[in-house]
Amino acid sequence: MTTKSPDEIKSAVRATYTQVAQGASCCGPSCGAPMDTGAVSIGRIGYAPERVGAIPAAVLESNAGCGNPLAHARPKAGETVLDLGSGGGLDCFLAAQEVGPQGRVIGLDMTDAMLQKAEENRRKLGLAQVEFRKGEMEAMPVESGAVDIIISNCVINLSPDKAAVFRESFRVLRPGGRFVVSDVVKTGEGGEGSMEEWCACIAGALTPEDYLGGLRAAGFEEAEIVERKPYIAQGHESNIIRAVKPR
Numbered sequence: 001m002t003t004k005s006p007d008e009i010k011s012a013v014r015a016t017y018t019q020v021a022q023g024a025s026c027c028g029p030s031c032g033a034p035m036d037t038g039a040v041s042i043g044r045i046g047y048a049p050e051r052v053g054a055i056p057a058a059v060l061e062s063n064a065g066c067g068n069p070l071a072h073a074r075p076k077a078g079e080t081v082l083d084l085g086s087g088g089g090l091d092c093f094l095a096a097q098e099v100g101p102q103g104r105v106i107g108l109d110m111t112d113a114m115l116q117k118a119e120e121n122r123r124k125l126g127l128a129q130v131e132f133r134k135g136e137m138e139a140m141p142v143e144s145g146a147v148d149i150i151i152s153n154c155v156i157n158l159s160p161d162k163a164a165v166f167r168e169s170f171r172v173l174r175p176g177g178r179f180v181v182s183d184v185v186k187t188g189e190g191g192e193g194s195m196e197e198w199c200a201c202i203a204g205a206l207t208p209e210d211y212l213g214g215l216r217a218a219g220f221e222e223a224e225i226v227e228r229k230p231y232i233a234q235g236h237e238s239n240i241i242r243a244v245k246p247r
Helices: 006-021 039-044 057-061 090-099 112-125 162-172 195-199 208-217
Strands: 080-084 104-109 130-134 147-153 173-186 221-230 236-244
Touching: 006 112, 006 195, 057 090, 057 112, 080 090, 080 162, 090 104, 090 112, 090 130, 090 147, 104 112, 112 130, 147 162, 162 173, 162 208, 173 208, 208 221, 208 236
Parallel strands: 080 104, 080 147, 104 130, 147 173
Antiparallel strands: 173 236, 221 236
């Protein structure tokens, strides 16, 4: 098992996703299979081709998601969406189509290379309602009660302090706000806790019960798994998880 500190884990994750921004796969040999990139992987994890047709290829190629949280989050016109670990910006750009010019989308990421790529593509797409902020999920640079929906795509498992992520998510959501994320969960045996497995979304994965329990402990209600899919690592699944901040 790894004995690395939270800072060491974050440093390794940041280095890995810098490489992903540059076109590498986020999935190491421990996953048991290579990870697809580009439009192929987007389709396999639940995105309709017509929804991503206008998205720059560079965004699709740096995708490291494991599902489509927006399919269940269903943003409405004028709402504010926060994407935790926004990467190259895919879900931010798709959310912008839903919230429209009167809405707002905030992408949060701690990796400079991802933020640079996302901002470059935001300018190309001309999406004034989208902004990207550098920061960490455990201490979000976001005002309390400012967000209608939190989404995330295969990122919270990378945090060494998920309880802090859940508390911060609760803080920044408005009453009645929705938390809808796609994430890897542990359903069986597998993994030795190596740094490679942390970066490949394996070692840090919670069980479904611990994930839902963590959300409830932070104050959320209606915590549930709304979709389950196989993940490429043995003993793990890709789940869509939903919860609501009480009104």
